[in-house]
Structure formats: structure tokens, C-alpha cells
């Protein structure tokens with residue numbers, strides 16, 4: 502008999518909460534159960550099939566017959582609990598199609614808007630006179646200003662094919678190691694840490710990577726591709742999954758015909774190597790955010806609408822990217838394509854009209 506490695510125990514008088522952070526289940530144990538569990542933790546071989554508590558602990562998967570291996574993790578248990586505990590969030594009912602999604606999302610928004618909203622003003626900043634700032638001036642070359650002003654989250658895409666040339670531009674300017682920066686190398690930077698992207702990177706480690714989801718790209722077979730930033734090249738990882746893209750992305754089916762997407766992953770092992778403290782876990786997400794924004798600005802400048810999400814089925818995405826059980830983990834998804842620029846998909850707009858009528 503074994504103790505499930507994905508447990509943590511919270512003291513909550515009069516009992517103890519045993520939390521399985523992988524399965525997202527909790528059990529409240531009284532003194533009898535916690536005393537018995539303490540004995541079994543000390544020696545799992547004391548397991549006794551005649552003991553009702555032991556049988557119940559096994560049924561609750563606090564004990565397991567087979568040994569469960571826990572994945573490699575280079576930071577502390579706290580960050581591991583958080584990382585695994587926020588993966589594969591169970592959803593009472595994942596929307597199966599765009600109509601279900603629209604209805605569920607509308608219900609959710611209605612519920613949220615019926616609750617009192619947080620204060621508009623930040624309480625601590627209520628005092629102090631405002632110092633008016635000059636009107637913003639135009640940038641010398643306003644293409645950046647335009648991209649910043651025009652970027653918006655679109656939820657309605659035509660599905661039209663994207664030229665491979667645009668995909669290459671997008672990947673190079675957001676994820677590629679910039680050749681243009683090779684000549685401005687700083688001699689004091691350690692060997693192996695010279696590569697630079699358009700976005701900053703925690704410790705210069707370039708811990709984030711990108712996997713392209715090509716649904717409709719001219720000159721590229723549909724599929725999942727790893728992007729190699731040093732060579733500015735792609736390699737096929739997997740064909741497209743049979744199920745709709747929305748199934749992978751939290752049931753957000755308005756995205757089913759998005760022609761191009763990018764899963765942003767982080768190589769935690771690179772961060773473990775340099776940063777011992779789990780605070781570096783936060784940096785992985787910050788870096789992914791920078792890369793996502795760069796991707797969106799380039800896509801906007803190329804005339805595409807953009808969309809992004811952190812809601813996906815982690816285990817399915819990991820399998821698709823062939824990184825299951827590895828220290829490389831998917832963090833975010835960003836995509837783009839020809840769009841009518843609508844923030845809401847047509848089905849949601851129809852539903853809103855129907856509800857308002």
C-alpha cells in the first residue's frame with residue numbers, strides 16, 4: 502500500500518482536511534481517521550482490509566495500491582501544489598458547442614453583474630490632488646502606436662487562410678532569436694545566454710517556447726508544430742486533433758475556425774537551473790505575458806484580429822505538444838486570423854438580442 506503523493510493536509514479544528522490537489526477532492530477527517538492515517542503514513546504496510554477506516558482511506562484514494570510517481574519538480578512543494586492544483590480544472594459542464602457556450606457565458610455574466618462590483622477607486626489612493634499630464638504625442642514612426650491602439654480581443658474569425666510569410670514574420674518578431682541583435686552582444690553575458698527576443702526574458706534564459714497550431718496556413722500542412730527560435734524553423738509535432746479547437750480551450754467554441762494559434766510553454770527546468778526559489782514560477786507567467794503581447798501587436802500590425810486564453814485542458818494540450826510529464830508546461834494560448842473585429846461572436850450577439858427582445 503502507498504500514500505498518494507498528491508496530498509496536503511490542513512489542520513482545521515476539530516478535524517484535518519486532506520486535499521488531493523491533482524484530483525481536486527477534499528476529505529475532512531476526525532481524530533480517529535487522522536490518527537489511523539498518521540500510523541499508515543508512518544508504515545503503509547500496516548494496511549488492514551478488515552479495518553473500515555483503512556478501506557475508506559483507500560476508497561478516497563488517500564491510500565493507493567499502486568505506487569504513483571510524482572513528476573520532477575525543481576522548486577518547493579508549495580509551488581508544485583499550486584501548479585498541479587490549478588491544472589485540469591473540473592468543469593461541471595464544458596460547453597459542447599457555440600450555443601451552449603453562449604448560454605453558459607451569458608448566465609455567468611448575469612450572475613457576476615448581479616453581485617456588488619468592487620469599488621471603482623482604489624481606497625488607499627482616494628486622497629491627493631491629480632496632476633494633469635500633457636496629451637500624448639504621436640510617435641515618430643507611428644506603426645507601434647497604431648498597433649497598440651488597434652489591438653483588441655476578437656471573438657469572431659472568418660477562418661480565411663493565413664499566408665506562410667505572415668506566420669514567419671509573426672513568429673520571428675515575437676518568438677525568434679533576433680539575428681539583428683547578434684552584433685550588439687554584451688561581452689559580460691555568459692556563454693549560452695546571448696540569444697535575444699523582441700520581449701524581455703527572465704534571467705535571459707528564454708524559458709518560454711512556442712508551439713504553432715496551424716489550422717489554415719497557405720503552404721503548411723494543418724498540424725501542431727514546434728517553433729525553433731534559433732533556426733527560425735518549424736518541425737511537425739502532431740496532426741491537428743480530431744475534436745474542435747474549442748474543446749481544448751475551455752469549451753470556447755467561437756474559436757473553432759481560428760486559422761492560427763500558438764501555445765506558449767515554459768521550460769521550468771531552465772528556471773530551476775538558475776533560480777532556486779519558487780518565486781521564479783511567477784516569472785514564467787510574466788514572460789509568457791510579454792510574448793503574448795508581442796505576438797498580438799505583430800499580428801495586429803499585419804492586419805489580423807487576435808484572441809488569447811489561459812483556459813485549456815492541460816493534460817490534452819500536453820499530449821498534443823508531446824510534453825506530457827516533462828518540465829515543459831503549457832501556460833497560455835494566443836491566436837490570430839482575419840476577423841470582422843467583433844468582441845462577441847455572432848451566436849452571442851443573437852442570444853443577447855433574443856434576451857433583450
Ligand SMILES: Cc1cc2nc3c(=O)[nH]c(=O)nc-3n(C[C@H](O)[C@H](O)[C@H](O)COP(=O)(O)O)c2cc1C
Pocket residue numbers: 652653654655656753809810811812
Ligand atoms: C490573462 C488573460 C486571460 C484571458 N482569457 C480569456 C479567455 O479565456 N477567453 C476570452 O475570450 N478572452 C480572454 N482574455 C481577453 C480579455 O477578455 C480581454 O483582453 C478583455 O476583455 C479586454 O479586451 P481587449 O483585449 O479587447 O482590450 C484574456 C485576457 C488576458 C490578459
